[in-house]
Amino acid sequence: MxxxxxxxxxxxxxxxxxxxxxxxxxxxxxxxxxxxxxxxxxxxxxxxxxxxxxxxxxxxxxxxxxxxxxxxxxxxxxxxxxxxxxxxxxxxxxxxxxxGGSWLSNMAAETDGLFKRVLVPIFLPEKCYDRLFVQWDLLDVPCLKVLLSKSLGLGIVAGSLLVKLPQVFKILGAKSAEGLSLQSVVLELMALTGTVVYSITNNFPFSSWGEALFLMLQTITICFLIMHYRGQTVKGVAFLACYALLLLVLLSPLTPLAVVTLLQASNVPAVVVGKLLQAATNYHNGHTGQLSAITVFLLFGGSLTRIFTSIQETGDLLMAGIFVVSSLCNGFIAAQVLFYWNAKPPQKKKEQ
Known part of the structure; x- marks a missing residue:
């Protein structure tokens, strides 16, 4: 009818x-x-x-x-x-x-629902979304800190996909790993592995440690390339196999939590010694060789940002302290890159 x-x-x-x-x-x-x-x-x-x-x-x-x-x-x-x-x-x-046409209100409701699905729970918990975008309380400091921390964390994770690729491409282009310290790279790999295992074991949000996973994969690639261009390809393949086995053991339930915590605590001396070895190599050579300036500055900026995000999202002082030490060391290497900016490695004489 x-x-x-x-x-x-x-x-x-x-x-x-x-x-x-x-x-x-x-x-x-x-x-x-x-x-x-x-x-x-x-x-x-x-x-x-x-x-x-x-x-x-x-x-x-x-x-x-x-x-x-x-x-x-x-x-x-x-x-x-x-x-x-x-x-x-x-x-x-x-x-x-x-x-006057209720389809406008329906469209607005659908847009608001889509916006909420994007933000909750990736960037904000639901209660913070309601305060900021429903009640329009834009001066809610705790919720603004959460939004800033999540945004910075996810930005670092996304950027970490490309952080060490310039270094990889520079080695492949020059077909040489001159100026890179293998010991320094291995110690950095050890520190990144400790961060990944410690974060997974403690169920930390992925936005607070995700970049360590991608940096770990890129660092293991650089380790293999250094060995390969030094004529130690077989040794590099064996190193990859042993590392994969060790990582599986650390992530398994067989590894006690105390061992994982000790591995994370050992990151501080590992980072310091690794960066000092690279700094000593730069000083001895009088140049930075194939060390990528883009990678160095991205690592420095990322470690500085991680100090805030690790405190905000995890509250773990051990993790925050490691990023403080890492920022100081990365800053020292960045200063060396600027100091040796115009220094070029000596050209090798071609054999007659």
Whole structure:
């Protein structure tokens, strides 16, 4: 049944009454002159097929009696369902005409839902999302810290995919690993491995340590390339196999938590000794050789940022302390890169 666009009264609503003479006797739709029309409630009543009884049921306008023919209870219910769906479409059209188009509000709701799915829980917990973007409390400092920390952390993780690639490409392009200290790279690999194992064991958020995983993979690649260009390819392959086995053992339940914590604590001397070895190599050679300036400066900036994110997301002072030491060491290497910027490695004389 198609409802008219307007009831006759100034405050009226539709009501539905099923005759009580029998289940298939018929039903009546009428317009009831009552103040306080509640169209959402009416729409729900129409969809469910329940009778809408109001006041004294005085019919002021449109009235139609719809007889129900035979066909069984199932067919009767099916006809009722279809007619209810048709009436719902008519009610929806009426609402759109009266409110100026509710599709705008629906579109806004869908956009807000999509925005929330992007932010929660990747960047913000739901309570912080409500405070910042529902209550518009933009001065909520704890939630702003969470948003900043998550954004910086994920940015570092994304950037770590490319941090050491310039170093890898520089070695491959020159077909030489001159100026790189193998011992320094191995100690750096040890520190990164400790961070990855420690973070996985303690279930830290991936945004607080994810870059260590990608840096670890790139560092093991640099280790192999150094050995390869020194004529020790077989030794490099054996090193990769032993490292993979060691990593599986550390991540297995067989390794006690105390051992994992000790490995993480050993990162401080490993980072310091590794960077000092690289600094000593640079000083001895009088240049930085194939050391990539882009990689050095990215590592320095990333370690500085990690001091804040590790405190904010994990609260682990051991992890934050390691990044403090790493920032100091990376800053020293960055200063050497600037100092030896114009220094070039001596050209090797070609054999006659």
């Amino acid at each position: 198609r409802l008219p666009l307007h009831c006759p009264g100034p405050h009226c609503r539709w009501w539905k009454h099923k005759h009580l003479h029998g289940p298939e006797d018929g039903e009546t739709w009428g317009c009831q002159g009552q103040p306080g029309s509640d169209w959402p409630a009416l729409a729900g009543a129409i969809a469910s097929g329940e009778p809408q009884r109001t006041g004294n049921r005085k019919k002021l306008g449109y009235h139609r009696k719809k007889p129900v023919t035979g066909g069984g209870a199932a067919s009767s219910r099916e006809r009722t369902r279809r007619s209810a769906q048709a009436r719902m479409r008519n009610v929806s059209q009426w609402r759109d005409a009266e409110t």
